[in-house]
């Protein structure tokens with residue numbers, strides 16, 4: 001496979017870079033992260049597919065492509081292969097469609113749940129960078145949908161949040177034999193999606209029912225100073241769809257079912273509970289801080305009213321706030 005230098009596509013608006021996880025304190029750092037992560041995705045795919053891989057005549061889907069952080073770095077592949085993108089986020093998908101197609105073949109908007117619009121057995125490769133890291137309740141449905149659109153023998157390359165990231169993203173200590181699949185940020189108003197941690201044993205057990213897991217590389221570059229850093233620090237799963245003979249009909253429940261007698265699930269449930277408790281403590285703290293700010297505002301308003309006799313709607317707003325109105 002050629003790893004020749006290529007000219008990347010245009011950069012999207014800054015808020016798209018932020019919403020796919022490249023947000024940093026300055027615009028310069030945000031752009032630098034977006035560039036670095038996009039290139040890291042290209043290098044990751046090149047290295048997993050190996051030097052013999054030939055894109056000619058191939059079809060690839062970048063599932064959860066966002067505004068094309070990865071796609072803008074593989075326009076040269078798009079000249080010789082049919083490369084598609086799909087995402088839930090309509091504005092980002094529309095931007096990618098308008099700015100990267102062609103040579104990218106097309107960008108589709110998909111729903112929160114499957115299906116994708118592509119036919120069965122369609123793609124040679126599906127990539128999903130920082131996507132299964134955000135799929136909570138419907139991960140199994142999506143894994144089966146990705147398998148549906150892959151040809152027999154087709155490859156899934158998906159990034160995961162494992163130990164390297166866990167240490168920078170959560171306060172709950174990571175233990176590979178515990179975590180399983182643990183979710184947090186359900187209620188965090190600053191994060192649009194849940195975040196998902198995966199233990200390698202859990203991936204082999206559950207994803208391994210739908211795919212042959214060829215390799216799981218641990219994330220190896222945690223960046224302590226930058227907890228929102230994507231890809232650097234993420235692990236990578238390389239999985240293959242079985243050939244027709246060994247692809248059985250599976251349901252989402254088949255993928256989700258816990259293996260009886262495996263006590264690691266007990267530790268995983270405890271880990272999940274600790275994550276929820278940590279998140280709840282954080283939210284309670286934020287609530288207390290909001291209450292304190294509101295009390296200070298109310299006091300300032302009362303002082304002002306006493307001095308000037310002017311009325312405002314603050315007390316009524318507070319009443320509504322307290323009633324949840």
Ligand SMILES: C[S@@+](CC[C@H](N)C(=O)[O-])C[C@H]1O[C@@H](n2cnc3c(N)ncnc32)[C@H](O)[C@@H]1O
Pocket residue numbers: 019020021063064065066067068069070086087088089092110111112113128129130131134135193230
């Ligand atoms: C952290 S961003 C990564 C985007 C892109 N892969 C990249 O590396 O820039 C997560 C992406 O997953 C997408 N996403 C979340 N849930 C999805 C779903 N159910 N179907 C498709 N995309 C989804 C989001 O819209 C978002 O673009």
